[in-house]
Amino acid sequence: MGDFLVYTIGFPVTFVLLVLGMSLAARRILGLRVGLVRTALACLLAMSIASGLFGGTTSPTTSLATIQLGLSLLVVIGLLAFAEIIVPTGSIPPPTEWWGMARRRIARTRRYSRITAIAVRHGLGPYLRGRERSDIGLARSLRLALQDAGVTFVKLGQVLSTRADLLPGDFVDELSLLQDKVPPAKWDDVRALLDAELGPGAFTTIDPQPLAAASIAQVHRAVLATGAEVVVKVQRPDVRAVAEGDLDIPPEIAAVFRALATLEGTLGVLSPGFNIVVESRAFATEQITERLTPESVRRTMTEELQAVLPMLRRLPRRIDRITGAVEQGRLSMSMRLFADERDRSFVTGLLHQVMLTVLGATAGVMAVLLLGSSGGPQVAADVGLHQVFGYNLLIISVLLGLRVVVTVFRPRS
Structure with missing residues (x-):
């Protein structure tokens, strides 16, 4: 019973917690929002790789477990970073859709x-x-x-x-002719619809030939069970499904054509023979020609000069004031560095990247030194404690470097 609970409850819960932990670690280390589906797939592949590399170890220890966990995390984050570059999160709808x-x-x-x-x-x-x-x-x-x-x-x-x-x-x-001269629907289908909606005994007689047929419904003479003569309007079978399928066509295109048709029709009523394309081209040509004439250019320059003239009048006084302050030694400048929030954010991000790069390089150098050292107690066959520390530092160095690379190559909004 204990083994059954372990395999049916313990392993799934452990895997779910591992996926959540890997997802949180990937978001924190890479600064990416990754989905749980791709995180679960990356976790499966990473655990398979780590198990293959450490499967020959006969005496697993806590030190080797840290290396295995770090290697798994490294593989997961590498796979997620590669997946984000190839297929960013959100570019493909979820599998449920x-x-x-x-x-x-x-x-x-x-x-x-x-x-x-x-x-x-x-x-x-x-x-x-x-x-x-x-x-x-x-x-x-x-x-x-x-x-x-x-x-x-x-x-x-x-x-x-x-x-x-x-x-x-x-x-x-x-x-x-499409107003009321549309071919009627098949009588067998109409009769089956009436029987399903009203029951087989609702009418004593009903004329299979409709009085009129339109796009959505058709009208039949009928006699009720009470003897009263009535006219029955029947909706065409499957008309709702066909209409909903046709409405799936993008409505924006239909709206554009409808607006252009309405505009052209209205202009045609106001001015018979009006051609909207020809008139639009003529209007554009006229506007461009009018704005490029010498008179138009001269008028535009005059208006601009009149707008700038008050500032030109004040300019000599300001120049005299500045030169007087320079002669008397009273000229000073007040400037605040990084007054804009965007400048502060840029410098902060740059310093963050530099710090991560330095830490990653330092961890890498220390990892190389420890891996080349032969000291320390043995924690496994041919693996010393210094090597364990070296492998862990090497994993940390790669993770920090990967964070810097992802930050540098991430598209900025």
Whole structure:
């Protein structure tokens, strides 16, 4: 029972505490915010490397345990620093969001492919590829393509059908058919939806042929169980899922085009034949030409000179005051070093890096001297106490040097 508790509770708790400790140590030593997932992976790899290096030791001691722990910490921090350089924290969404992102991306790709296939099937392929094309039957092809693409595109066609100021008359006439002349949904699907929502016995009879069909719903004649004649409006099956999928298309692009279309349509009503592109180019050319004429340059220089004139009037008096103070020996300057917070932060950071570099170099020199020394009691086979101190100091030196390197090469905001 004791071994079971050790393996089921002791080891997981120890590993979690080790991961948290490594993460905290990496943040403190490197000054980086690292995630727990990559810290856990780095801990596993570091412990595997340390176990491989010290696996042949038959008599582990506390001294060697400090070397093993220091080496593990060094490997973890090195891996985390390398990972931060290659893939900074936050640049990739957490694994818990990968499945949802993949599903949305696949659904979006399928929707784009389906819309493209519909456009090509109705003869709109040349418009997508930018090739030479003919406007014969274009209005009907556009209406059929929007109709087959689903509720969102039918709504788009309905909105365009009200903009006679933007579209020619044949386009307006064709797109107006999308208001109430949309092909109805399959009767079997509609009947199944009615039975699921209202129950099989809600109607005595119901006409499968709708009175009208639009993008979201369609209307049917029906007779209730009480004998009353009614008109039933039924929402198209799966219309919500299709609409939500289409709304995944970035709304910013649609907003830009909608704003430009509204602006151009309004200007077209106020001034028939108005071309916003041509007029914008003409306006820009006129403004640039007007500001570069000799009269404009002369006027600008006059305005600037008038603004500077009061300062020029005061300048001789100030020069006389300064020269008088110099002659009488009363001229003094008051200057505060590092008055700006940014200057103090820069100098503090620079001194911090210099101090870490000196400490790391000192620890490295001491480590080399201790590793070359043969004195001290033996703590393991062919390993003396001086060597243990040397290895620990070498690890500390590398950690300090790694902190300096990460600080130097870290991008500054």
